[in-house]
Amino acid sequence: MPNHREKTAAFYDVDGTLIKTNIVHSFAFYALRQPELLKSFLKITQTTLSIPLFVAADVISRKWFNEIFYKMYRGASEDRLVVLAEELFDKAIKPNLYARSKGLIEESRRSGCRQVLVTGALDFTVKPLARYLEVDDVIANRLEFVDGYANGKLTKPFIAGVTKSDVIRKYADENAIDLSQSYAYSDSYSDYPMLTVVGHPTAVNPDFRLRSVARAYHWPMINLN
Secondary structure (H helix, E strand, C coil), X not given: CCCCCCECEEEECCECCCECCCHHHHHHHHHHHCCCCCCHHHHHHHHHHHHHHHHHHHHHCHHHHHHHHHHHHCCCEHHHHHHHHHHHHHHHHHHHECCCHHXXXXXXXXXXXXXXXXXXXXXXXHHHHHHHHCCCEEEEECEXXXXXXXEEEECCCCCCCHHHHHHHHHHHHHHCEXXXXXXXXXXXXXXXXXXXXXXXXXXXXXXXXXHHHHHHHCCCEECCC
16 A cells, blocks of 8 residues: 655754854863863863864865764763753753744644754754754764763764755655655755755755855745844
8 A cells, every 4th residue: 555645844954044053162062061071171272273174074074074073072971961961052052042943943833844853963962952942853963972971973874964865864754754745944055955855945044055056946045033
């Protein structure tokens, strides 16, 4: 018997799309409050000195960028990170939520769409935000932990770039989602594959390259400020 899809979903990138902060801000917050990250000052200095490398890696490959960046979490306590994630949300993420983000999600939910965050940020960082926004699911990067401490590696699949489209397709298959009738939102050209996998892509606070693509394909563009 054929599988008739009836459900729809809305998939959201997070950093730059729903919130003003990004994974570098989150790391700095954790580093300042967790001695296990090779001392806070040392880690912040390392972050600053590594910025040119991060920029180059991000231009070449978002996946490569994530692999390089998350090595800096090596030695971090899992329990401490989870606790700090709540403080991070209250002090840094919630105040930097774009003004219209919650309204966009609420309107989409009322239309019957399943709400899903798809982000290269870490799962424990995003969970308080997901709870606040009342989304249904979170697809995020996850650190590997050994005996309760991060080993500096991410579990697969890495959530970035083309991989986002792959995990969205997998999610759709597992949840009987009709992607041709579903929605995706992002601010970055790096998420072009994620946007093209759905029938209704939207550029949110778009960067220059995504703005150009959105104009060429007549995609909606919105500003959530």
